[in-house]
Amino acid sequence: MKAIVYTSQTGHTQRYAQMLAERTGVPAYSLKEAGKSLRRGEEIFYMGWLMAGTVKGLQSAMDRYTIRGAAIVGVSPQGNGDLWTEARINGGYSDSGGRLFYLQGGYAPEKLGFFYRMMMKPMAGSVVRQVQARGEAATDQERRMAEIFQHGGDFVREEALDEIVRWFREGPHDGEVKAVPSVDI
Template identity: 40%
Template structure:
């Protein structure tokens, strides 16, 4: 199995490369994979979330044998995030994972910055309203939404690594 990923701001790429190195799996960008992989390739697909949809997933599902899928987004992981991910992305019987990436406003155009600011406005307002009652996690989330930041961490890959071990 190989890892194929699409990344816009670098968070998915970072996770894909960490996972590839840890599990000794080859990693390809979606564009590289389209040029190099055969249609029977077994793929672990990773892509960034945009409005709940995993970028590049549809192209990959049509092209390769998708073994599992991982979306990378700004939201904190949890049941609500996973339920939304399942509703918005068809992955068949493939396991679905989610990793919290981050927000890099300087790496996207003004339109995407504006869209993200509109979508996250209520979250920002709710977190700001908590004032000193914010937890450290909530403060980190607010800082990321206001200024950008990353939640990429090797330990976040543990559920995926555990799943990969069951396939060995």
């Protein structure tokens, strides 16, 4: 693996990428920096943040590099949706053999730009209202998400990278992430 390439909005994904670089000895670059440091087609591990079901920067990274694995960083304690179903069916791999991981990052609305803050505000309010309406019937995960949306939270933990570090050490890897996954949050 030539590099870890990431896109980060509030710093959670960047912190994970820097910790992974320290643990693996593979350099980490933001997607913008990577364009100056890496050649087209280089093998990378991609890390991107999840926003409204889209893994930010993933399409741009796929257009330029060979992505052997990817970690998607989201607010939820666990991933869900098509990406995670595909990965579970395939033992943690995309249909084209690229390794997929999910990491819980955090929620820091004060660090979001105006556009993203305005996008998140109705969704956060909706989650909180739904949990309040469900009362005792709300699940623990629903309650945790409502709490995160009300108060923010930082869940970046070095030990969350253990499985990815093991995967790096198992290399080399020949699968590839070739399609932008559909992700539910």
